[in-house]
Amino acid sequence: MSIGFETVVTPKPITLIKNANLYAPQAQGIQHLLIAGGKLVYIGSEEPKLSAPLDVEVLDVQGLSVLPGFIDAHTHVTGGGGEAGFATRVPPVPLSQFTQAGVTTVVGLLGTDDLTRNTASVLAQVYALREEGLSAYCYTGGYHLPPTTLTGSVKSDIVFIDPVVGVGELAISDHRSSQPTLNELLKVASEAHVARLMTAKAGIVHLHLGDGERGLSLVREAIATAEIPAKTYNPTHVNRRKALFHEACELTSLGCWIDVTAFETGDVGYEPKDALLRYINSEYPQDKLTISSDGGGCLPCFDHSGHMTKMDFANSMAMTEVFYQLLDEGIAIEKCLPFFTENVATLMNFRHKGKLEVGRDADLIVLNQQQRICHVMANGNWHIYNNSLIKKGTFED
Secondary structure: OOOOHHHOOOOOOEEEEEEEEEEOOOEEEEEEEEEEOOEEEEEEOOOOOOOOOOOEEEEEOOOOEEEEOEEEEEEOOOOOEOEOEHHHEOOOOOHHHHHOOOEEEEEEOOOOOOOOOOHHHHHHHHHHHHHOOOEEEEEEOOOOOOOOOOOOOHHHHHHHOOOEEEEEEEEEOOOOOOOOOHHHHHHHHHHHHHHHHHHOOOOEEEEEEOOOOOOOHHHHHHHHHOOOOHHHEEEEOOOOOHHHHHHHHHHHOOOOOEEEEOOOOOOOOOOHHHHHHHHHOOOOOOOOEEEEOOEOOEEEEEOOOOOEEEEEEOOOHHHHHHHHHHHHOOOOHHHHHHHOOHHHHHHHOOOOOOOOOOOOEOOEEEEOOOOOEEEEEEOOEEEEEOOEEOOOOOOOO
16 A cells, blocks of 8 residues: 555645635624634625735635534544454544544543553554644543553643643443542542643543443542532533433533433433433533544443443444434524534633634534535645545545
8 A cells, every 4th residue: 555645735725715604603694704824814794805816715605504613522543442352442543534524623532441552542643633634632541540641640641741631531330440439539630630720721530431320429429529620520421321311410510511422322321312402401501511422432232241242333423413413303503513512622621623713723514505514624624525525544545
């Protein structure tokens, strides 16, 4: 196989998107967007006057909806799996698996396998995705304690390694976890919290929730016991059991962000669309819920003895399908879009992501008349154009 570096097409430095029905994520009506240097440099109802010598690409979307790019803050960028032998280790997730789903920013992490994969391997894949044009970040640690780190501690990984924004996914209420005690959880949370104060990064403990009946009791105890802010604890997979979802929703009133996963739950949990609809129609704070895909990770089913009975693998497109389902249900774009964009950016403290505003990164999606993705731009460069994949990862065929 040869890698055709010489075939890379240099994009035009300036792009004008005309007549966009803009959701920023709030509805803005028809606007024109000017993009230069990977940034949004103008948004307005009056079309900007540009000098003729400028090399400008013009795209008139004729009233189609333009949205911020999705942020998938729970992805196994190195691949997950390995829970049924070494042959079941999932390979790294290629660039286009994200961009075809409208994902322009990812946060990578480790799961059950934080031994044959480690912080160094996640970080290397994050740097690779950055080189290919995606915005990519990661957590240090994984399911188990003591956490796998690169520098020797959670705090120093977050402080000194640019892409590292928190620790996770630390497993609780799961037979695969290291069964952390309250004191162990508090020590990890304190390191993440202090690192947040030092860096202005997210500094969160991203918590994998399993099927255990203990649910979020350890988190509630941690919040009640120590002075560490509730926003430090960020439980995910909260829709896997109905009781767990309701328990998690209560935590949002204390200041926690909770994360729904775009996987099938059967009768025991809430399908992701149903979980989001329940939340939209609730009195809980609408800025405290996000959705992620678990992309690249395995979706195993276990019997009561802990033996795996079947396995599937996640893809970022599952998250995007939930967005489509909500639109098909008649939910207004501005009502559900923050779960995929602004809420995630706020939680992760991504100050240039999640909204379409002047000065922010030019990460955006254009929907066609059927409300499906037809264009995707990441950092000012087209990855999907007219439904065609125009930028692939280095080793994608």
